[in-house]
Amino acid sequence: MRGSPLLRALLAFLAILALGYPLRQVTRAEFQPAEAAAAAPAAAPKAVVLQVTFTTSPASFTVKHLGREVWAETNGAASVERKLEIPYPAEGVELQFAAAFPEGAPLTAVRLVLTDPDGEAHEKSLWGSGSLDEVVAFP
Amino acid sequence: MKILILFLLAALPLTAAEPIRVSTFSTILTEIAEQVGGARVAVTGHVKPDVDPHEFEPKPTDMKTVGNAQLILLSAKHMEGYVGKLKEATGAKGRLVEVGNGFASLKLKDDHGHDHGDEDPHWWHSIANVGKAAKIVRDELSKVSPDDRAAFAENTAKYVAQLDALQKWVKAKVAELPRDQRKLVTSHDAFQYFAKEHGFTIYAIEGLSSSDQPSSKKVGEIIAAIRSQRVKAIFPESIQNPKVLTEITRETGAKVGNELYADGLGKGEAATFAGMYKHNVTAIVEALK
Numbered sequence: 002m003r004g005s006p007l008l009r010a011l012l013a014f015l016a017i018l019a020l021g022y023p024l025r026q027v028t029r030a031e032f033q034p035a036e037a038a039a040a041a042p043a044a045a046p047k048a049v050v051l052q053v054t055f056t057t058s059p060a061s062f063t064v065k066h067l068g069r070e071v072w073a074e075t076n077g078a079a080s081v082e083r084k085l086e087i088p089y090p091a092e093g094v095e096l097q098f099a100a101a102f103p104e105g106a107p108l109t110a111v112r113l114v115l116t117d118p119d120g121e122a123h124e125k126s127l128w129g130s131g132s133l134d135e136v137v138a139f140p
Numbered sequence: 141m142k143i144l145i146l147f148l149l150a151a152l153p154l155t156a157a158e159p160i161r162v163s164t165f166s167t168i169l170t171e172i173a174e175q176v177g178g179a180r181v182a183v184t185g186h187v188k189p190d191v192d193p194h195e196f197e198p199k200p201t202d203m204k205t206v207g208n209a210q211l212i213l214l215s216a217k218h219m220e221g222y223v224g225k226l227k228e229a230t231g232a233k234g235r236l237v238e239v240g241n242g243f244a245s246l247k248l249k250d251d252h253g254h255d256h257g258d259e260d261p262h263w264w265h266s267i268a269n270v271g272k273a274a275k276i277v278r279d280e281l282s283k284v285s286p287d288d289r290a291a292f293a294e295n296t297a298k299y300v301a302q303l304d305a306l307q308k309w310v311k312a313k314v315a316e317l318p319r320d321q322r323k324l325v326t327s328h329d330a331f332q333y334f335a336k337e338h339g340f341t342i343y344a345i346e347g348l349s350s351s352d353q354p355s356s357k358k359v360g361e362i363i364a365a366i367r368s369q370r371v372k373a374i375f376p377e378s379i380q381n382p383k384v385l386t387e388i389t390r391e392t393g394a395k396v397g398n399e400l401y402a403d404g405l406g407k408g409e410a411a412t413f414a415g416m417y418k419h420n421v422t423a424i425v426e427a428l429k
Contacts, residue, residue: 044320068316090320092339097315136311138319138339 044088047118051096052082057109062100089118098127099134106130115139160284161234163202163209165220166193167405168264169239169273171413173213175299176277180288184209189405198222203229210284213277216240217261237280243269246332248344262402266333267307270413271300306414310421314338317425324424325366325374325394327385330402334420343371345384354384366392373397373427397427 051064051072058079064072066087074081087094094115102109111127123140127133159182164170170185177183186202187193193215198206206212206229214220216238223238230236243266245259263269278296282289314322322340324331329344343365345354354362366374366388375397376385389396400423401416410416 044318065315067318088318090318092319094319095315097312134308136315
């Protein structure tokens with residue numbers, strides 16, 4: 002091969018440079034910039050039934066799901082039941098349950114029964130006097 | 141003679157008031173020792189906030205302080221590789237307590253939930269464990285200074301009440317996040333205790349130590365998991381190099397959440413255990429919602 006070494010080196014460099022772009026495309030094939038991770042679609046609400054029974058009637062109580070109030074009562078009944086429409090993933094749900102009891106009320110037991118969308122009942126108990134504020138997981 | 145007796149009598153109260161010298165090798169234990177010991181202790185925290193305890197090595201000045209300490213507190217669970225040196229430095233003078241050995245260990249899990257055999261040393265991500273640690277420290281301080289037992293018990297009760305309030309806050313905050321979205325992608329595997337208490341699945345990019353480096357296969361697996369599980373955010377840590385996280389976010393489109401404090405306390409709002417824990421929980425919940 003004739004020509005100066007400098008010219009040959011320059012030609013080789015230009016050849017590598019020309020190959021650079023297609024090479025980069027090939028090597029990047031498996032790591033194409035991803036589309037943004039598709040956000041999980043919001044789970045559709047399903048019907049669950051929550052039954053609450055107190056040994057001493059509360060002055061009031063609330064139930065929150067995902068930080069949002071889904072049920073509030075001030076009627077002072079000792080046993081109440083409500084159908085709630087909430088997303089219910091396979092992992093289950095957590096409900097934040099808060100109650101205030103009349104002054105001087107004794108230590109009170111609270112029984113929570115949640116019937117899930119498949120019709121299976123899950124039971125939990127809480128205890129409190131004065132007030133209580135607990136997160137309860139179902140199942 | 142009279143003068144000598146008067147001098148000794150005058151010196152007695154000063155001797156009694158001398159604080160108990162405590163050396164700690166974890167920012168969490170520094171807080172616990174200060175809270176439980178109150179005015180009766182002088183705590184030297186050898187590992188400072190925002191320092192990586194996995195990388196920390198005691199210096200000769202640390203050894204000198206440890207040599208004079210009456211109580212030395214360690215995280216244990218293999219966090220302090222230099223424990224042998226400390227035992228040598230303390231001789232038989234100070235009580236060396238490996239606090240974390242008082243709790244059940246959780247082990248590193250793979251993506252399928254199988255144990256890998258390595259125990260997670262970051263036990264403080266369970267608030268219940270921190271309460272137990274406070275009681276261990278209370279008992280150890282009481283052995284050093286039995287006269288202060290009541291004060292230590294009172295201080296511990298106050299601290300544990302604060303931890304109970306924190307636990308309540310955390311449960312309510314985590315309850316804002318649907319249970320099927322509790323998937324935590326972090327730099328290193330430091331959140332097994334947190335995950336167990338609050339129903340999260342961990343996808344750690346590195347191993348238990350912050351110095352572990354992920355293989356390209358591991359990074360590929362994490363990217364696949366983020367895509368299939370539709371994880372919305374991944375979390376860097378205060379002490380980590382976020383380079384790999386940046387690569388993963390570019391490939392998956394997941395956003396980068398606020399930094400998490402994995403290895404102990406930090407500065408500002410993370411300067412206390414409650415502040416650090418609230419910071420982490422808020423960052424996780426808000427990013428994954």
